[in-house]
Amino acid sequence: MGDTLYDTDLLVIGGGPAGCAAVRTAAGVGMRSVLVEPDRLCRNLYRIPALDNVLGGHTSGPALADAVAAEIRGTDLCRVELGRYASEIRAYEDRVTVTLDSGARLTAPYAVVATGVGPLQPRDVDWITAPDGLTPSPLWQAEAAEGRTLLVLGGDRPIGTFLRAHPDTGIRLLVAYPAADAYKTEEIREDPRVTLVPVAHLTLADDGAAEATGPDGVRHRL
Numbered sequence: 001m002g003d004t005l006y007d008t009d010l011l012v013i014g015g016g017p018a019g020c021a022a023v024r025t026a027a028g029v030g031m032r033s034v035l036v037e038p039d040r041l042c043r044n045l046y047r048i049p050a051l052d053n054v055l056g057g058h059t060s061g062p063a064l065a066d067a068v069a070a071e072i073r074g075t076d077l078c079r080v081e082l083g084r085y086a087s088e089i090r091a092y093e094d095r096v097t098v099t100l101d102s103g104a105r106l107t108a109p110y111a112v113v114a115t116g117v118g119p120l121q122p123r124d125v126d127w128i129t130a131p132d133g134l135t136p137s138p139l140w141q142a143e144a145a146e147g148r149t150l151l152v153l154g155g156d157r158p159i160g161t162f163l164r165a166h167p168d169t170g171i172r173l174l175v176a177y178p179a180a181d182a183y184k185t186e187e188i189r190e191d192p193r194v195t196l197v198p199v200a201h202l203t204l205a206d207d208g209a210a211e212a213t214g215p216d217g218v219r220h221r222l
């Protein structure tokens with residue numbers, strides 16, 4: 001662009017699959033970019049041992065992450081700022097300004113915010129009531145002995161990944177999920193290790209007990 005107002009053509013915040021795709025696409029049309037990522041590129045993919053829904057024949061998240069990271073490192077038009085996060089983004093008529101945690105400020109005509117999503121805690125959702133300070137592990141970090149049953153809060157995609165990644169596990173999953181998650185439970189509905197419990201509300205106690213209120217208003221203990 002050659003305008004000294006700008007440090008680059010495109011600022012991309014977040015180096016997950018979406019941010020990496022953005023810088024590759026930008027490079028394809030000759031745009032320079034700066035990619036800001038506090039961790040490593042595609043860090044979430046390292047948590048997916050078994051993949052079955054991506055193009056290119058990848059069946060392992062870490063292998064896909066390595067391939068994407070290598071491609072980004074080989075993209076001359078992209079400068080990667082690893083170990084930094086964006087602490088502020090301001091949009092103006094003609095530019096976007098991103099301030100990094102280091103205090104450095106970057107300006108470009110365009111920005112893509114690709115900061116993804118993360119696990120929610122019970123306090124973040126209105127369909128669960130839980131004691132203060134209860135912070136259950138995400139499923140991919142949960143520790144459970146073979147033969148035990150895990151109560152899973154919500155019917156999200158990582159459940160299918162967990163089951164595909166552990167085809168021989170004896171762990172059972174009792175999945176309590178709100179109506180909004182119903183469509184995501186399709187892929188696990190037939191798995192014999194899963195019991196699906198649709199709930200309108202779930203109340204968790206300190207001792208691990210859970211009381212579910214079903215969509216029909218009937219209460220039962222889990």
Ligand SMILES: Cc1cc2nc3c(=O)[nH]c(=O)nc-3n(C[C@H](O)[C@H](O)[C@H](O)COP(=O)(O)OP(=O)(O)OC[C@H]3O[C@@H](n4cnc5c(N)ncnc54)[C@H](O)[C@@H]3O)c2cc1C
Nearest residue numbers: 014015016017018019036044085086115116117140158161
């Ligand atoms: C256990 C598990 C299993 C999954 N299984 C599958 C599967 O089988 N198939 C599938 O398609 N999907 C699966 N997913 C979902 C998949 O990982 C996400 O859809 C995908 O990672 C989303 O990509 P993204 O780039 O939008 O966001 P993310 O991968 O979340 O990347 C966002 C990035 O933004 C960075 N970031 C956040 N805040 C800032 C900031 N302030 N400044 C700079 N950077 C920031 C983060 O460090 C992160 O690297 C799974 C997820 C998990 C956790």
